[in-house]
Amino acid sequence: MAFQEVTLGTLARGERPFIGLENFRNVFDDPAFFTALQNSLIFTTASVFFQFLIGMALALVLNEVFPLRHIFRGLLLSGWRIPPIVSGTVFLWLFNYDFGFVNFFLMKTGLTSEPVRWLLDQHYALATVIITNIWLGIPFNIILLASGLTGLPEDIYEAATVDGANHFQKLRFMTLPLMKPTILATLMLGFIYTLRVFDVIWVMTGGGPVNATEVLPTLAYRDSFNRFNFGEGAAISVIMLCMLCVVALFYVRTTNDEVM
Template sequence: MNATGAWLRMTMKNIGGQDRIGYLFMAPPLLFMLAILGFPILYTVIMSFQEVSLRTLISGERPFVGIENYRAVLTSDAFYRALSHSLLFTVGSISMQFSIGLAFALLFRRQFWGANTLRGLVLSGWLIPAVVVGTLFVWLFNLDFGLVNFALMALGLIDRPVGWLVDPGIALLSVTLANVWYGIPFNVIVLSAGLAGLPEDVYEAATMDGANGFQKFRHITLPLMRQSILAVLMLGLIYTLRSFGLIWTMTRGGPSGATEVIPTLAYRVGFDFFRFSEAAVIAVFMVLLLLVVAIFYVRATGEEVA
């Protein structure tokens, strides 16, 4: 009995030591992440309560102004216009990226000639930086010599060139389509991984019961892929809400603010008008919005695992 008790105490001691060693190894990356991410966020929050402009940067004084910067931003029409554009851009991008990505993932699950080549072509877009993608679509949507207008006119769908990036009525749609193309590979990768882990015996049993393809997709594929679908939607939401490089390369928030979103507004307020405090407020709002999405994702995945 004494020997058993001694063995248990030794085992618990070893486990505790292993835990302490694990925490010790985790400390450097955690401190690094805290320094790289935590300090800029804290600095931005502090700046949002101060008067920081080009004048105060030169003088070195940063007077505390309380919530005055928040009042100025939250009563600005430009902020709500950028917020509405961000929501439209995000909803449009995610819905189309997910639908097309799921269709490609289901297609690539089947074996057919040229599947590997087609899969490589689809996934290659994920390796291209956002700035390069934006530059590519600027050429494609060019009013005078763009390939999109040329193809549509050759097919007889339009009788004159369309100003995809210069017409305020369709500029947001144009950058959304570019972002959809850019985000499809990520959706394909995540959803394909989810499809690869589905048990084949469930489909075989459904086939024996007389289920057709749509019934299998509705009652087997979608429920079993809930984790993958939730992951791709939440991560896509986070990536799209903070999208900057693609929009800035294509339109710089124009024309006439038609494609101005929260990230581009923060950049413009800070570096065009030198109202750094108000830019910090916009950045804080964006961080809070992303934090809400992240918390929802963590709680949802935790409930799925439980």
């Protein structure tokens, strides 16, 4: 479809003429594409970085033995079971300009004198959806990283303790190197899942205001189902696929080097 002219007109005529790279040329000529590409990279990079950072910290905490550990683990993972569209709606209410809890809290504590236009101001909108997506992705990171931590051999940590290594030294010189395959897999899967995020952004902002939160999935949806240019929407999807293939190839190359 990305190499064909597929619109309402051609579908009505029962035609899908081959047009080569014309859809890709039109996509690259559209300034909205580069805005969406930039937003996608910022959204994906920031989300994956903080999801991993917070997820790793919580996984390390949950790997320790303390009372009610399993209950806390279940509570932290409960967010992963909520459909993203529901989570997006909840955060839409939380960041509401008029009656959202976030503005209520900030004003009650004196951190701000007036409500913040979280989802209505182009300077805050992207950061707001990033915060929402970070919350959504933390449980996934905890699941993968905690699984990797439980598989680490305990005898080397016992030997390190005998040699006088502190917690930071164990983390830097033992845990992180041993966890490298798990960390790479977590980052790769996080990048793949985050780059294709659509529902949360569409529910909260619809890509606005003024394209401030327009990302590649929302742009592809808009081209396909608002402008009914299915060929250009498919071309954007193919571009996303190529980006994901680059990440996957990097992961395979890195893991193969580790094995060698």
